[in-house]
Amino acid sequence: GNSVTQMEGPVTLSEEAFLTINCTYTATGYPSLFWYVQYPGEGLQLLLKATKADDKGSNKGFEATYRKETTSFHLEKGSVQVSDSAVYFCALRGGTSYGKLTFGQGTILTVHP
């Protein structure tokens, strides 16, 4: 079956530091890949996505590239802000899954001033 593995957290950074959150996946076929973000007390929001190999998703300064050869979709941001403090989830959607998502365990990011 499908599975998603994220790097262990939590991650604590100073403002303006570089961020990487690793995500690898196992899936049959050609899944779509997503990063969702959950701010304190809120539901999840889509941050970015990529639907085929070598696609790069980007939003709000975050980027992730769909790497089929390494089955990875690592999230990066060049300079984090305090407002980026949240929980980040990597997820995949299989090709025939009626939109169902498989999530990683989530990574807590805390950014200090």
Add this chain to the structure above:
Amino acid sequence: NAGVTQTPKFRILKIGQSMTLQCTQDMNHNYMYWYRQDPGMGLKLIYYSVGAGITDKGEVPNGYNVSRSTTEDFPLRLELAAPSQTSVYFCASSNPGQGSDEQYFGPGTRLTVT
């Protein structure tokens, strides 16, 4: 346009009690989903629906039931609550037929069973 709304926000149940978690969306989405989120874990799919009158089990359906009588509403029923059902429950909706596979999430219901 309120998106996906869930009620209640918080609830404490005693073991063996029952309750219904409400979920409503006003985006005319065909697909709706219920997930649970346990501490330190990702979201697990409980049930999903691809349209009114059509539901199916997800990864962790035991102890839950759903119905989908309208496009807007997708309630989740807990029968005979158990401590293992202590979790945060999220409802989501999407409409892949409109060319977008983004899921829109509600704010969640935090349930404690004691």
